[in-house]
Amino acid sequence: MVSETGEKQKRVVGLFEYVALTTRSKFGLRVQRDPSLIGLGILGRGELFNCFHPEHLNEARILYEALIAAHSFDDFLDLSHQARDYVNQGLFLYAVSVAILHRDDCRGVSLPPIQEVFPNKFIPAETLSKALVDAEQHPDTEVDIITDMEFVGNILDPEYLLSYYREDIGINAHHWHWHLVYPATWRADITGKTMDRKGELFYYMHQQMCARYDCERLSNGMPRVIPFHNFTEKLHGFSSHLSSGISGKHYSSRAEGLILQDLSDVTVQDMERWRDRILDAINLGFVTDEHGRETVLDETSGIDILGDIIESSYESVNKSFYGSLHNWGHVMIGDIQDPEGKYQTPSGVMSDTATSLQDPIFYRWHRFIDNIFLEYKSKLHSYNKDDLSFNGVEIVNVQLKENPDKIVSTTFKKDLLNLSYAYYLDRKGDIKVRYEHLDHDPFTYEIAVENHSRKTKHATVRIFLAPKYDELGNELSPNELRRLMIELDKFRAELHPGNNVIERKSSESSVTLSTERSFGELLHGEGANDNADEFCSCGWPQHLLIPKGNSRGMEFHLFVMVTDWLQDTVTSGHSQAICVDAVSYCGAKDQLYPDRKPMGFPFDRIIEAKTMKEWLYPNMEDVIVTIKHH
Incomplete structure (x- = not known):
């Protein structure tokens, strides 16, 4: 006999099955919209949801807050089904997942593995295509079809030695899930739930990723990561071979030698200014909020305050002054191939928490971020x-x-x-x-x-x-x-x-x-x-x-x-x-x-x-x- 939680589990998982495929609205059926969902649907269906872009995150926040605020489990499911029919598929997956993780009546309910919901975020397009063709051509529908995946690239690229690590499904799924547990847009005053030491966890989880990656590099006879350090430096090229299972568009490749360019919403100079302001705050020993009040970066809470500022989470003490260094860095690198949107080229894998670890620049970028935290830690006395x-x-x-x-x-x-x-x-x-x-x-x-x-x-x-x-x-x-x-x-x-x-x-x-x-x-x-x-x-x-x-x-x-x-x-x-x-x-x-x-x-x-x-x-x-x- 299935328990009450088990019944909830079955109903919740149904939201994710074939989430990228055609919905009722495509057949001309009227999609009812609850007033709490007004204002959603800005990001078009089929577009790549950018897990770091403020406009995408804001729309996702509106949706997950509405879902968390639903009075009952049935109301939550009803709202989810409504939203599933017209909001962007990737945005829907993100917001519903956040809501399930944080609703009290979803305790005991697990999210389905992201790699089974959107396998295109983990498996190269050519492998997926071959698997689907093999399945269509196989006359016996009872038999499992198994297709082998190969790592992307070849030995002409030194980074190929670490493909097994960067393309590991488990760590990419972990990064996606961590950012669901700790959304940058989380508002404790609205949800009623405070996330303890969220800024410090942002620092530590990514610091451990960098340490783990350097250990892997040394295991393969490679030097440790050279941190990103210059906003005008030329970046190495990269191609993930990943595609969107929704629109058929490929995640953009990065040609060799490109440098960061100004976007319509943020400039390279903004990034340099935010970096310098954060480093100045560390050297001064305090940060300043939008009203001019100073908060000391002490041994207890300083790292947590910095984590919120660097990620630009809702708890940042002064977002307009310290900016959004981490998130905009991901967006800038992801859009480096077509910064003006002239060719309507999709973003690269750095735009998505489920794919960004596949790009070697992720670790260089996060070593740069980690160096800022290291600067703060260097100001503290050594343990006695x-x-x-x-x-x-x-x-x-x-x-x-x-x-x-x-x-x-x-x-x-x-x-x-x-x-x-x-x-x-x-x-x-x-x-x-x-x-x-x-x-x-x-x-x-x-x-x-x-x-x-x-x-x-x-x-x-x-x-x-x-x-x-x-x-x-x-x-x-x-x-x-x-x-x-x-x-x-x-x-x-x-x-x-x-x-x-x-x-x-x-x-x-x-x-x-x-x-x-x-x-x-x-x-x-x-x-x-x-x-x-x-x-x-x-x-x-x-x-x-x-x-x-x-x-x-x-x-x-x-x-x-x-x-x-x-x-x-x-x-x-x-x-x-x-x-x-x-x-x-x-x-x-x-x-x-x-x-x-x-x-x-x-x-x-x-x-x-x-x-x-x-x-x-x-x-x-x-x-x-x-x-x-x-």
Whole structure:
């Protein structure tokens, strides 16, 4: 018997099935419009929805606020069906997804995977075309049709070595979903829900993306990312081979050597001015709102304030003065091929949160953004003994259980993406694309901790990973390692007096998505959860927890730290959070971020020690592990 939540799940998922295809209005049927939907439909159907353009985001905000404000679940569904018939398809998908994630009566309901709703955002056009042709030509409609996907480009482009990473479906879906959980246009005064540390999460999630990408580059013998730093520099070319499943238009390619150009709504000079104003604020130590009031960028909230300003979220203290540096950067790069709109060329992949990670410029742009945050962090004092130590607690040893050589193996594995819920071909068998992705063997941390006190202590265990050497084979200093440290896990543990052995599986990571349910499962009400800890689809893919390493075996620092949970926690009770998957990147839904420490602690500030050994306290341990790619 399907539960009430399961019934809701089936009704919600139906909104997304064949969302890009013809609607009732195309057949001359009258589409009723509720007064709350007046003013929508500005962005034409079939146009590419730009996840960073203020006009597109504003229309999406109007829609998701109307859907969130619907009095009942049935009213919400009715409004959604009305909007589905005439608003832009991509905008509809974005707004309805935001509403589902944040409506109280949708708790326990999961969003269908974006890659099954709009596979064109993840699969090259030539692969999709071949899959659909194969399906049409196959006489047996009961048999599944499987088409292989190849990565875009070839070895003439050095960046081709990282195609497997940039084109990974999991990380692109993660980026799309994160921006649904934390929309830049979110208005707490309208929705009644405040998103704790949203600006800091914007900083940290993208900082971790950059660190992860640099680790992947080093794994492939490539230098670390050179940050974007000059608004007049020539950019490398890029072609994604992606197309819109709605209009048939291709995401625009970028020719080699183009530079950013003024758009009708923003100029290059605006971007330079906003950058300089933000850097000035960091150097002065405060930001100024539109009434001239100053807010100090202190150790506690400064990073959160900056995150809101740089993204230009609704919480920005002075949007007209500090501008929209991050979002307009995405738009400018996406429109670089046709900045004046002379040829009506669609935007490039940088215009979409589901596709932007495929472009190498994404990581250069976000290293530039991260450098601004780094400038602020450099103004803060380095952590001292009181900040870093945990009195009476000592880490004795760190091992990988059943793996005394401390070797983690990675390889490429095959997986399937189902196209059957995006394209209707009147057949019972599924249409699937087979693709490769990086994966690793599962492992278990075994952490031996000595509690020298006579009382049980509650601890937060923090685990990070970073490469030992740079691209030239030089050993990285602790301060250089900071920007490469990938957070692998963060969890609570009890330390009884005496010896303690903590075991933790890699699959339990606080940064990764524990599971993902297919469109078909959700369509039949499977996986819906009436409990408070329901799946929320926000998190790093489990198969990309560990960098690739290399065939010889690449050495990494595995850093483990134990801190006082009583000083870290933000609540005194033990109430269950909802959406507790991947809390490090996604927070706990509708609750305070479950860690009082700055995100990335203890690597978010300058480390003055010359070696890791010199910097360590008894409650820390740094061991060398090897990642070997087969």
